């Protein structure tokens with residue numbers, strides 16, 4: 001498709017860049033790598049959950065732009081992604097284009113380490129190479145810009161992205177482009193208020209095009225959104241997902257600004273619903289059912305003295321049965337690096353939970369390989385809550401009492417709110433555990449405000465066997481609803 005203005009300029013430049021890169025790679029092995037990548041999160045599912053009362057904000061990492069020049073050149077993608085996550089963003093968009101937007105794939109990789117939210121790679125994509133590359137770096141979605149390619153190519157790239165586990169966000173700026181995108185098979189369609197040829201922004205574009213969308217298509221409004229009133233105008237025309245770049249990046253208080261866009265008046269009551277981790281599963285069917293009920297994370301115990309201990313083969317059966325977006329967590333007690341990594345690799349684990357006296361060095365070494373490390377800190381045992389600073393590489397802290405006979409899963413409630421007072425450096429995630437059950441979890445969540453709650457015995461009928469009715473009741477108590 002012939003393009004003009006800025007779009008032509010980028011297209012020419014990027015085509016050369018991509019030709020140069022693809023000359024050097026073996027596309028077959030890159031595709032194999034992309035197919036085996038299983039980043040957490042599902043972009044389509046996440047956006048599908050938005051409603052007029054709870055809109056989805058896709059917060060963008062954008063250091064500079066062609067129309068504005070530098071926006072925030074020193075932006076740290078890792079720290080910013082954490083702020084977006086805490087503030088309640090639904091997904092994160094990362095501009096990886098380097099010439100005009102000063103982004104990189106390394107930025108996307110840093111965001112991947114920082115969050116469990118789904119990630120969109122924003123770039124000027126016109127080759128399968130860039131789609132594979134996005135997946136390998138940890139993306140759950142890629143941007144495809146309709147006027148940048150022929151309708152046939154667009155359809156092929158949409159299919160390719162889905163084949164390797166990503167959902168494309170297909171961008172349009174006119175009625176004609178909408179027709180092309182819909183015919184090519186797009187589900188998520190980004191209405192860019194900014195015309196990429198002239199770089200002019202007009203918020204009315206999304207409102208004008210939204211009425212064309214049928215029920216099975218999801219519109220996402222993008223560009224120029226800077227206030228709650230812009231979101232409300234979008235809601236008025238049937239849009240419930242919004243992509244926001246510059247104004248979020250420039251905000252003084254990122255979390256508060258996202259809260260404003262979401263229409264939250266009281267940050268405390270609007271705090272994010274915690275994720276739910278069901279721990280100590282031993283059966284693939286049960287694990288799949290827990291996931292189906294809304295469990296975000298599944299814990300697999302690799303500790304021989306535990307009644308819920310799994311062999312590598314048993315654990316593989318469970319992780320292979322689960323959908324890609326499930327956060328699979330291997331639980332270890334005083335195991336060494338080799339023992340842990342063998343299981344991470346064989347079972348394709350997303351995270352590890354270290355439930356003994358593991359050293360800060362081990363946490364650091366594991367975190368370096370891109371695994372999310374959850375370190376357990378105990379109220380009544382070492383390492384205590386005062387050790388948080390020493391474990392600064394941890395993705396999160398699981399807080400437990402530590403009095404029971406087993407290292408975990410003792411079904412004993414404790415003074416949870418001691419954890420709420422815990423001091424951490426760059427607020428690492430807080431995962432509340434120990435004695436939680438369907439009857440007490442709501443109170444515990446209100447008292448502590450954790451990022452995740454963890455339960456094992458509280459939803460069991462026997463060691464390692466979950467009572468699905470209790471699992472459902474537990475998830476309902478945390479999230480207000482459970483899936484059916």
Ligand SMILES: O=P(O)(O)OC[C@@H](O)[C@@H](O)c1c[nH]c2ccccc12
Pocket residue numbers: 060062122123145171192222223224225243244245246247
């Ligand atoms: O910073 P804004 O005005 O909130 O815009 C964000 C986003 O829509 C914009 O970055 C964008 C939309 N489509 C693109 C395509 C390429 C590069 C960038 C974009």
